[in-house]
Amino acid sequence: ENICAWCFIILPCSLYFGVVAPSMHSEVANAFFWIVVFLFTTTVVSLFLTCCSDPGVLPRRSVILQTGTAEELSEALGYNVLGGGPDVPPGERVPAALAAAGYKWCETCQIVRPKRASHCRDCDCCILRFDH
Numbered sequence: 001e002n003i004c005a006w007c008f009i010i011l012p013c014s015l016y017f018g019v020v021a022p023s024m025h026s027e028v029a030n031a032f033f034w035i036v037v038f039l040f041t042t043t044v045v046s047l048f049l050t051c052c053s054d055p056g057v058l059p060r061r062s063v064i065l066q067t068g069t070a071e072e073l074s075e076a077l078g079y080n081v082l083g084g085g086p087d088v089p090p091g092e093r094v095p096a097a098l099a100a101a102g103y104k105w106c107e108t109c110q111i112v113r114p115k116r117a118s119h120c121r122d123c124d125c126c127i128l129r130f131d132h
Helices: 002-023 027-052 061-067 070-077 096-100
Strands: 104-106 111-113 118-120 125-127
């Protein structure tokens, strides 16, 4: 996936910088050239930063239980990822205060996920900052 994105950016820009740009010799063309350089640089830097950033994978319930990291994960995120608790009515999995704040239950991972998190069908796990 990343190779395809890089190819769709690098190949057309290489053709432009190698074939088209050298033959342009006017003030308008010079301004256009620097705009293209700026956009190319911004695009490459943004894609590189996105490729190198960690969106934060939330482990599945089974992984949390097997590794015994429920308490550590709850401390880091500020809520009980496994759901339930004394203030949760039977049949509900997300406490009312968290549900009101936009937290939802992931049926696949069997955990409570924050508002911005989403279950990625490609990765098959919940992503804390869903960016793909």
